[in-house]
Amino acid sequence: MSGNKHQNKDTSSLQSVVSDWSADKQSFDMPWGKLMMWIFLLSDTFVFSIFLTSYMNVRMSTTAVWPSSSEVFALTIAGHHIPLVLIAIMTFILITSSGTMAMAVNYAYQGNKQKTVYLMMATALLGASFIGMQAFEWTKLIVEEGIRPWGNPLGANQFGAAFFMITGFHGLHVSAGVIYLLVIAKRVHQGKYQKKGYQIVEITGLYWHFVDLVWVFIFAFFYLW
């Protein structure tokens, strides 16, 4: 646009933002892989949003009773009936894992290979324990309460269907994240990024934080509503 650019000497700030952003080479000052991860996460955001929107829709469309979350998700520990206790622990663990991940990224950029690997392993361990507890929760719902995707003695069928589908899909994301973390931690340990730089740790971290963030929404919509 050779012509137009010089016509407006009095460029407004919005225009200069646009022309800065559309300048040559890289539109975003970040490695290719990192931008690609951001765009993927944007797409994945749509996947989860649509899952949750569909869940809200069927929760409204069904005529059967929706089970009370403080009853279904309660545990009886030492004779006490405590609502939402397991899920509180799971959420705490997952958010803690975001903290260890952030520390791993920090140490990676400092070039501290050993601490990076340890913290990534810790993150993976926390993630794995989250999945373990989720398996426990599923078992309880299936075996003790008799809830199935196609049936629910406590009320609406859609409760089981939406719950297993959405937490299952999230659980697959966490599992994939644990594998991803372990693979990258191994490669960091082998020194494969010493020359290339450690952006890959941050990219892994982006994915991990995203999975945590999604969990916060699932937690809010499933357990608190």
Added chain:
Amino acid sequence: MSKFANIAIADQVDESKHPHSFMTKYIWSQDHKVIAIQYSITAIAVGLVALVLSGMMRLQLGFPNEFSFIDPSAYLQFVTMHGMIMVIYLLTALLLGGFGNYLIPLMVGARDMVFPFLNMLSYWTYFLAVLVLLASFFVSGGPTGAGWTLYPPQAILSGTPGEHAGILLMLASLAIFIVAFTMGGLNYVTTILQARTKGMTLMRMPLTIWGIFVATILGLLAFPALLVSAIMMIFDKVIGTSFFMPAILSLGETLDHSGGSPILFQHLFWFFGHPEVYIVALPAFGMVSDVIAVHARKNIFGYRMMVWAIVAIGGLSFVVWAHHMYVSGMNPYFGFFFATTTLIIAIPTALKVYNWLLTLWRGNIHLTIPMLFAIGFIFTFTHGGLTGLMLGNVVIDLPLSDTYFVVAHFHMVMGVSPVMVLFAAIYHWFPLLTGRFLNNALGKFHFWGTFLGTYAIYLPMHYLGFLGVPRRYYAMGTTDFIPESAQSLNASITVSAIIVGLVQLIFIFNLIWSTFKGKKSGRNPWQATSLEWQTAHFPPGHGNWGEQLPNVYRWAYDFSVPRAKDDFIPQNVTPEDVAYLDTEESNKGREPS
């Protein structure tokens, strides 16, 4: 497999890293140009299947009860597979997987996509999706006959053809396709944003790239809705959940489902389905802009507005989806909202049509084959767009819904129009792939056959729609309000459709023949300015640019620049290197002749 599988090609300058064996060069290739050709051949092949299916539908409609192999189930299966293949496996794959892959790195001046290995994976995943889809022709019960919209509850209940394996294979194939598209799409967007060569600002990119860029973003945000609804429908079918299934009495039996929402599927499907229209249309808009500018030897009129129109159409396409659902029984106020947004989207679209016309106006129009198809596109697109404005209004849509008027509308606007651009683009860029022209005489025959033939098919369909002839009916039978003349119209449409189908065989023959025997084109035969014609080797080799990446000094539309010696200045020509006529000569050029 090469050992540097995940190193971006832009970082590979070493000659030894080019692939040498047949397998790495043509099968497991990571070169975007080879992947593009793989995508294109697969898409065209599966598109021919869909073309044959439409021919068989027309045979039944034109001459009912003449062909014993087309029973009502088979007819519905043809309808479904024709629609799904054409929209997703042909148009989306050919425009983005084919042209997107080929043109993005060449037009923005990159050596390849940013992650070539992922790109290769994208093609082979797409190939798997096609295989799964085609497998449904061979399972018991055949492919699904639910219509390309796959509306539940009927799509998964008995009474619909292919209710067991067919519908599951269809849903699985769609999910696999979406994975393939995501891998490719991430590559396209990242390449355009991050790997442009020096001087190639976003506002200097050819409109082709803008169209592909915005369409890919639409795809990445719209396909999730289809993915999620496919997953939920698979669960409804296989494990008996009730996402989309209300309590139903079917064939005298109460089904196990209850409490689901069939309208939810419609919303999700069209939240994908409407952007999908623009996933197909925007790359076509972009490519036709470039074809028109090159063959009219004139800069595209209002480049900046064209870019913003593409972006605006992309954004608006996410808030119009429920205009496909006026008869679904949703709240009438929604109809008001979606009718308004639908009519608003006509503004940037009309702006583009005016700008194409104004580019042609007083241009030096060369009536080459690509240009013929491009002008044909302006006709068909304007027709389809205007009927779209009619159907966007609730009161007009209600009586015309599910009639042949709708069929005519969407075939004109997103069937014929993008296909016209695809032909224009194939005739235009074929020399870049092969160094040869497609045959001109066959091309002219192909154009007139296709252009006039499609009008002979779709204009009468509008009329059938006004008569109230419903779509997706196997046979009209004796219906009082449909006059007998409708049947003779149907017969004439069928004859035209068969002719148009046969004309496409001439095109396929032309492609194959010209690849080997076509007239040599030489470098940059259309005298285009954009980077893909300025490569070191012609046709471009692996790595595209030889030793050094090109530098870009201007936008892609420096045609017929006043006082310049040539009527085009390629993007990589420095301002100092532009040859100008001296003043005397240039004055001579301006004298009235």
